[in-house]
Amino acid sequence: MSVVRTVATGVVVQLRQMRGTPDWFLALFTAPLTTAVFVTIFLHAGRGDLTAYGVLAPALIALWQMSLQTAGELIAKDRENGSLEALLAAPAPFAALLGGRVLAVVAVSLVAFAEAWAVGWALTGSPVDVAHPWVFLLVLGLTALAMTGWAGVMACVFVLARSARTFQNSLSYPFYVLGGVLVPVSLLPTWVEWPSRLVFLSWSSDLLRDALAAGPVVGLGARLAAVVGLGAAGYVVAHGLLGRTLQRVRRTGSLAHA
Amino acid sequence: MPELTTPAPEATGSVRRPSPGRRPSPGRIVAAASRVALADLRTVYTPLTWSVGWLGRIVTQVVFFAIIGLLLDDREALVRLFVGQAVMVAVVEVFMSVASTTWERSTGTLALLVSAPGPLWPVFVGRSLQWIPSGVATSGVALFVVGPFLGVTWTVGAAVAAGLTVLLTACAMYGVALSLAAVVLRGPRWRNIVSNVAHTLVMLVTGVTVPVATWPGWVQALAQTLPMTHGLDGVRALQAGGGPGAVGEPLLWAFLTGAGWFALAALGFTLFGEAGRRDGTIDLDE
Numbered sequence: 001m002s003v004v005r006t007v008a009t010g011v012v013v014q015l016r017q018m019r020g021t022p023d024w025f026l027a028l029f030t031a032p033l034t035t036a037v038f039v040t041i042f043l044h045a046g047r048g049d050l051t052a053y054g055v056l057a058p059a060l061i062a063l064w065q066m067s068l069q070t071a072g073e074l075i076a077k078d079r080e081n082g083s084l085e086a087l088l089a090a091p092a093p094f095a096a097l098l099g100g101r102v103l104a105v106v107a108v109s110l111v112a113f114a115e116a117w118a119v120g121w122a123l124t125g126s127p128v129d130v131a132h133p134w135v136f137l138l139v140l141g142l143t144a145l146a147m148t149g150w151a152g153v154m155a156c157v158f159v160l161a162r163s164a165r166t167f168q169n170s171l172s173y174p175f176y177v178l179g180g181v182l183v184p185v186s187l188l189p190t191w192v193e194w195p196s197r198l199v200f201l202s203w204s205s206d207l208l209r210d211a212l213a214a215g216p217v218v219g220l221g222a223r224l225a226a227v228v229g230l231g232a233a234g235y236v237v238a239h240g241l242l243g244r245t246l247q248r249v250r251r252t253g254s255l256a257h258a
Numbered sequence: 259m260p261e262l263t264t265p266a267p268e269a270t271g272s273v274r275r276p277s278p279g280r281r282p283s284p285g286r287i288v289a290a291a292s293r294v295a296l297a298d299l300r301t302v303y304t305p306l307t308w309s310v311g312w313l314g315r316i317v318t319q320v321v322f323f324a325i326i327g328l329l330l331d332d333r334e335a336l337v338r339l340f341v342g343q344a345v346m347v348a349v350v351e352v353f354m355s356v357a358s359t360t361w362e363r364s365t366g367t368l369a370l371l372v373s374a375p376g377p378l379w380p381v382f383v384g385r386s387l388q389w390i391p392s393g394v395a396t397s398g399v400a401l402f403v404v405g406p407f408l409g410v411t412w413t414v415g416a417a418v419a420a421g422l423t424v425l426l427t428a429c430a431m432y433g434v435a436l437s438l439a440a441v442v443l444r445g446p447r448w449r450n451i452v453s454n455v456a457h458t459l460v461m462l463v464t465g466v467t468v469p470v471a472t473w474p475g476w477v478q479a480l481a482q483t484l485p486m487t488h489g490l491d492g493v494r495a496l497q498a499g500g501g502p503g504a505v506g507e508p509l510l511w512a513f514l515t516g517a518g519w520f521a522l523a524a525l526g527f528t529l530f531g532e533a534g535r536r537d538g539t540i541d542l543d544e
Contacts, residue, residue, distance in 0.1 A: 022451050029451050033458040037467055038326075041339070044468040045330045053329070170311045173318035182322070183329045 006092040010100020011107075018108065024070060027062035031112040034058035035119040038182065043123065052128045052212040055120035057182035060143075060205060061172075062112030064179070066105050067147035068154050068171055074101055075155045075245070088246065095152075095242055102151045106144045113140070128212060135220065136211035142224065143204040146231025150200075152238030156245045180205045200230035284380040291384025298358065299388035308392070316347045316396045317404055323467070324408055333409075340408055341497050342466035344400035345490050348428040349460060351393030352435050355386030356453035359439035360446035368443075369540045372531045379527040382436060383520070390428050397424045401493075410497065419502040420493050426509055427489025430516020431460075434484060437519050440526025465490050485512040485519070 018024040038054030075098070078084040088094055121127040130136050158168075176182070178192070179201030185193045186206075196202045203226040210217045303312060323343040327336020359382050362368045371381050401410075401424070402417055412420065438456055442449050461467060463477050464486040470478050481487045492508035534540035 022448055026450055026454060030454050030458055033455065033462060037458065037462055040462070040468050040472065041326060041335075042330075044472055045332060045335055047330055050329065170315040173315055173322050177318055177322050177325070183325045187328045188325070 003093060003096045006096035007100035007103065009092070010097040010102075011104040013097075014101035014104035015108075018104070024066075024105070025108070027065040027070075027109060028111055028115065031058045031062045032115045032119045034061060035116040036123060039120055039123045048124060051120055051124050053182060053209065055116045055128050056205070056208055056212065057176075059113040059116040060179070060181040060201065060208070061176060062116075063106070063109045063144070063147060064175060064181075064201065065172065066109035067102070067144075067151045070105055073155070073158060073168075074098060076158045079159065084249075094246070095239070098152060098155065098242070099148065102148045102155070106148050106151070110140070110144065129214075130212055131214045132211040132217055135217050136208060139204055139207045139211060139224070139227065142227045142231060143200070143208075146200045146204070146227060146234060149231050149234030149238055153234055153241060156238060156241035159245050160241065160248065175199060175201065178202065184209070197226075198230070200227050200234075203227045203230070282376040284377060284383075287376050287380035288384035291381045292387045294385050295388040298361075298385075299392065302388075303392070312392075313396055313399060316350075317400055319347060319350075320344050320400045320404060321408075336408065337410055337497075338494075339467060340405065340410055341401070341494055342461075342490065344397055344405065345424055345427065345486075345493050346457075346461055346466045347400060348393035348397035348424055349431045349486055350457050351389045351396065352428050352432050353438075353453045353457040353460075354389050355432060355435045356439045356442055356456070357449040358386045358389070359436070360443060360449045363443060363446050372534055372540050377528065378531040379524040382439065382527050383523070386432075386436070386439075390425075390432060393428050394421075394425050397428070412497070415502060416496045416499075419505055420496045423489055423492040423496070423505050423509060423512075426512055426516075427485055427493075430485030430489065430512045430519070433516045433519030433523055434460075436523035437526055440523055440530055443527075443530050460484060460486055463487075465494075482511075483515055483518075485516040488512040488515065 022029075035055060035058040038057055039051055042048065042050040042054050075084065078087060087097065117128060154171075177188075178185070178196040178199045180186075180188075180196060181201065184206060185196040185202045188196070203223055207217070207220075207223050207227070320340060320343040324336050324340035326339055327333060330336075362371060362381075362385065371378060398421055401420060402412060405412070435453075435456075438452055439449075442452050463473060463481045464470065464484050465481070466486075470481045470487060473481070488508040488511035492505035492512070495504035495508070496502070531540075
């Protein structure tokens with residue numbers, strides 16, 4: 001079975017599994033309300049000019065939530081429901097199948113962008129303009145791919161260190177601050193800004209905000225390279241960890257033990 | 259915000275059995291169920307996961323909203339958003355009771371509870387109590403430990419009064435969460451959606467982020483039925499320098515509205531039990 005076909009199978013399988021399970025779509029239920037929270041804060045402060053920030057942030061939060069938190073549990077769930085052994089024994093490459101499944105979750109999470117945009121429009125009476133649509137789409141695509149890589153990392157971490165699941169709830173707001181999803185990291189103290197630059201989301205957030213604004217997008221190439229580089233790091237780490245994870249569960253005979 | 263998906267542990271400790279033919283009092287049932295709640299709390303959190311994992315996440319949530327004040331370049335907004343979120347985090351945790359109520363169904367104990375001689379509602383009032391102390395503690399850390407770093411300071415008297423106000427607010431909002439839980443018991447797979455959507459709505463309309471007066475009249479009326487609106491008013495009054503007397507009226511309203519929600523929750527659980535007995539759906543999956 002070719003890698004592409006396996007990825008496609010992963011996408012289809014994941015979409016089937018998600019159907020009828022509301023929890024997978026939690027972020028899509030809350031994104032419109034979170035948009036209302038942010039946009040009303042800005043409108044109340046008389047800063048309608050920040051509406052784009054209030055629309056973008058909930059969409060990025062949904063992307064982060066669904067990708068890293070939900071997709072990160074995939075291997076753990078396979079292990080719990082006893083399908084991991086069969087998937088590993090099958091001739092199709094497991095990494096490609098996992099990648100396809102994560103990609104499906106990330107793709108669904110992009111619906112939050114449309115939701116947030118519609119709510120922003122409803123609250124302000126005018127839609128948020130996308131001044132640089134091609135830059136916006138390019139950054140969004142690269143961000144989704146970077147998310148996919150890091151979700152793969154989380155999937156392995158949850159298996160390698162079971163205690164990591166206890167800290168799953170902690171993966172949200174610290175990264176929303178460091179990722180500058182609402183408040184640009186340049187407004188934060190220097191000691192926060194520096195580590196935030198190691199989080200690909202901080203580059204994505206700034207670029208997406210610039211793509212919405214009328215002014216030129218300065219330094220596009222270097223900033224895109226940062227997203228690509230940090231995203232690629234996710235794939236490298238995920239690849240290494242996946243091999244180690246599977247080797248370990250085979251060696252310890254804990255493949256089917258959740 | 260994701261749910262803590264920990265399977266409900268078995269109850270620890272012994273529960274005194276009522277003599278045959280006598281219905282146990284609601285108070286005794288609440289006390290017995292609260293032991294299960296305590297056992298749950300010990301399973302869900304260790305001191306490390308609570309203090310580093312959960313508390314760290316909650317503190318960052320409060321900071322995330324407070325720094326919107328930096329974006330607005332408005333010190334007043336920073337304080338307003340900080341105080342609102344610091345109280346809100348207690349409610350967020352209390353709303354986890356929507357999910358933990360349904361654990362009785364997933365562990366298969368619900369049918370036994372319905373067939374037991376005592377009323378059903380005190381069981382659910384007691385079995386999710388664990389979120390209240392945890393929520394009040396995280397809120398307290400945010401208000402009184404993180405607050406001073408952001409320039410939000412308190413006198414000792416104001417801090418004590420604010421702490422008690424947060425406690426009453428969390429208890430009263432527990433009634434709201436239980437009312438929702440009574441509905442969600444009929445469709446447990448919706449527990450996380452309902453819990454998260456509900457607490458985000460509470461954040462939106464009760465003055466956590468923007469004043470209640472910002473909203474249309476019907477939303478303001480709805481907000482007045484929620485204890486959070488009144489409790490938060492009390493904490494804001496204290497933070498602004500009002501004496502402990504400033505919280506008298508908000509506390510009274512928080513108490514009265516909370517009592518109303520508890521009555522609604524008790525009715526909801528009772529109706530759920532009766533309907534389940536009638537049509538035999540208590541233990542059936544959706």
